[in-house]
Amino acid sequence: MQAPIERPRITQTHGTFSMSCAVIVTIHAGADRLWRLLTDASDFPRWNSTVSKIEGTIREGERIRIHAPGTDRTFTPRISGLVPGRRMSWIGGRAPFFKGVRTFELTTRADGSTDFAMQEHFSGLMLPFARRSMPDFGPIYERYANDLKREGERAGSSQDGAQDLAA
Secondary structure (H helix, E strand, C coil), X not given: XXXXXXXXXXXXXXXXXXXXXXXXXXXXXXXXXXXXXXXXXXHHHHHCCCCCEEECCCCCCCECEEECCCCCCEECCEEEEEECCCEEEEEEEECCCEEEXXXXXXXXXXXXXXXXXXXXXXXXXXXXXXXXXXXXXXXHHHHXXXXXXXHHHCCCCCCCXXXXXXX
């Protein structure tokens, strides 16, 4: 296994009808703890500065409503491909016009820490026009990963302290 990634690593690609942004970071906490954070919709705004509110329940087949801070924009993805403790995707839009797929993955490392990876892929015929109103996702993804890392590693914040590896 590769060395831990202590600071979020961002990658971005841009094409005419597609673009993606990804982040990966090693978090010194168990995957179960991080999964609880990533799937507790009502608690998201407490630890994640990129979200002001999530309405709904994060579970397979459900549609949630995500509110971004500082704007009246909301996003309504459907939860898909959920594998508890490991992976899920949030899918929104309508192909072939415009579609966004955000995928979250947790990979347990030998030392009990977890690699957190999040990628969003946008595609569609309307992307060249929509791109003008879209932010640079790199800094947003870095903040998202740092927020999860900070909360995941925070001592005493786990419901079952046994999953915490941070001192």
